[in-house]
Amino acid sequence: MTWDLFDAHEPPEPADRGAPKEKAVSNRVRPLTVAGVNALARGILESSYPPLWVAGEVTGWKRAPTGHCYFTLRDRTAQIRCVMFQSDVARLPMVPDEGMEVRALGTLTLYEQRGDFQLKVRTLEGEGVGGLWRVAFEKLRRRLEQEGVLAAERKRPIPRHPATVGVVTSPVGAALHDILEVLGKRAPWTEVVFSPARVQGEGAARDIARAIRLFARANVADVLIVGRGGGSTEDLWAFNEEQVARAIAASPIPVISAVGHEVDVTIADLVADVRAPTPSAAAERAVPDRTAILRELSAWDARLVRGLERRATVQRHRLEAMQEDMAAAFDWRLRETRTKLAALAGKLEALSPLAALRRGYSVVTDEAGHVLRSVTKFEPGARVNVRVQDGVVVCRVDSTESRDHEQ
Amino acid sequence: MSSEEQQGPSLEEMLRRLEHIVGKLEREDLDLERALALFEEGVSHIRSAQKILSVTELRVQRLLADREGPYLEDMPAERP
Numbered sequence: 001m002t003w004d005l006f007d008a009h010e011p012p013e014p015a016d017r018g019a020p021k022e023k024a025v026s027n028r029v030r031p032l033t034v035a036g037v038n039a040l041a042r043g044i045l046e047s048s049y050p051p052l053w054v055a056g057e058v059t060g061w062k063r064a065p066t067g068h069c070y071f072t073l074r075d076r077t078a079q080i081r082c083v084m085f086q087s088d089v090a091r092l093p094m095v096p097d098e099g100m101e102v103r104a105l106g107t108l109t110l111y112e113q114r115g116d117f118q119l120k121v122r123t124l125e126g127e128g129v130g131g132l133w134r135v136a137f138e139k140l141r142r143r144l145e146q147e148g149v150l151a152a153e154r155k156r157p158i159p160r161h162p163a164t165v166g167v168v169t170s171p172v173g174a175a176l177h178d179i180l181e182v183l184g185k186r187a188p189w190t191e192v193v194f195s196p197a198r199v200q201g202e203g204a205a206r207d208i209a210r211a212i213r214l215f216a217r218a219n220v221a222d223v224l225i226v227g228r229g230g231g232s233t234e235d236l237w238a239f240n241e242e243q244v245a246r247a248i249a250a251s252p253i254p255v256i257s258a259v260g261h262e263v264d265v266t267i268a269d270l271v272a273d274v275r276a277p278t279p280s281a282a283a284e285r286a287v288p289d290r291t292a293i294l295r296e297l298s299a300w301d302a303r304l305v306r307g308l309e310r311r312a313t314v315q316r317h318r319l320e321a322m323q324e325d326m327a328a329a330f331d332w333r334l335r336e337t338r339t340k341l342a343a344l345a346g347k348l349e350a351l352s353p354l355a356a357l358r359r360g361y362s363v364v365t366d367e368a369g370h371v372l373r374s375v376t377k378f379e380p381g382a383r384v385n386v387r388v389q390d391g392v393v394v395c396r397v398d399s400t401e402s403r404d405h406e407q
Numbered sequence: 408m409s410s411e412e413q414q415g416p417s418l419e420e421m422l423r424r425l426e427h428i429v430g431k432l433e434r435e436d437l438d439l440e441r442a443l444a445l446f447e448e449g450v451s452h453i454r455s456a457q458k459i460l461s462v463t464e465l466r467v468q469r470l471l472a473d474r475e476g477p478y479l480e481d482m483p484a485e486r487p
Contacts, residue, residue: 159419160419160422161417161418161419161422162419163417163418163419166470180465180467183465184464184465188462188463188464188465189418189459189460189461189462190465191466191468192465192466192467192468193467193468193469193470193479194467194468194469194470194482195469195470195471196469211470214470214472214477215470217472217476217477218470218472218476218477218478218479220470220477220479222419290460293418293422293456293460294457294460296422297425297453297456297457297460300422300425300426300429300449300453301450301453303429303432303433304425304428304429304432304446304449304450304453305446306433307429307432307433307442307446308432308442308443308445308446310432310433311432311437311439311442312439312442314436315438315439
């Protein structure tokens, strides 16, 4: 196929394939165009080797407006121009720093317009433990630390009894299932609001950050769980990206991070208010267990009853004391009244007709009890009652004499 | 948040109120009428809390957004 390029300008004679034999022949052959020879060289280069790993130091990293990046890989004695297309660059955790030692996987090629020999790089790794990922992680961590975003005093408390738990994770995958299972088991009265986000690959970080901000805008959750199940460093990378870190830090709703398995600490874990090692653990951290609340409720119940009883006892004692006071007051009044009464009785007695009777006077009444004050009321032969001090004398009227009559 | 919760106090609020009521009953010198009123309020919170706890089915909603802003839609309980 490489040789087809010759057909573009002149079909070579079959015998001429390989090397020209004589100078004289060159007069007859039309020269190749520059484009033609570059295309030829490119073809040779690209078909010569499979993709190669090349170690070197990165220098002169430049991003073109198209997003493609150009740089040079060099070692002590040589250098090679490199190109990395935008879609490949997007998968890197970070752009390598000037002078960084890397390993690049790429194919040899030629940039035809310039005739530049170059390595078309598909991926880049930092040398050393964790490579570029580690470096990118540390860089962002340091920056956030300096800004105070990771400070312990920024951590907000998780409400003890959230009415609504927000979840940001992938709609597919085990994380959501695990979280719902734990929430359903421990606190099924809890409302769950789920905002789906891709959690790996291109656009994942943007998705996650957007979902976190959506919760803030909708204001529908008391606590957020943000996470995914375990995976490779590359799989978890979205949780190490700055936009996710910023979204968590800016969230007015406290965030529990739940990324992967226990060994992987991500930037999201560091920024979150609480870090849970797994999605299930995050769900456990988010809600209390039913039995724990029931225990708490019965404790409140007992204390309420005791509290009221205590109040009632205090009141009863007060009431009893008041009763005693009242009784004492009443007693005193009673005694006073009695004394007064006795005095009055003495006075009364002095005025009483009974006293007159005791002095020897008597009262005469007729049989109906009418007091007979005049001789005209007495009928001779009638029965009258004479009341004396110690009883009644029943008498019969013999005769009457009027004092007026005498005169 | 569900409509029921928007009407009444949340579990968190009820438990906080309970704590407050018990504290008052235990520490403050209240007249009996006030103590009784607090006691009754406390008991009603315990009842409502127990009612909330009696829910057995987790309700899951999806939070999405369109041009008008965020909105919620019910998510059927899937049991994979």
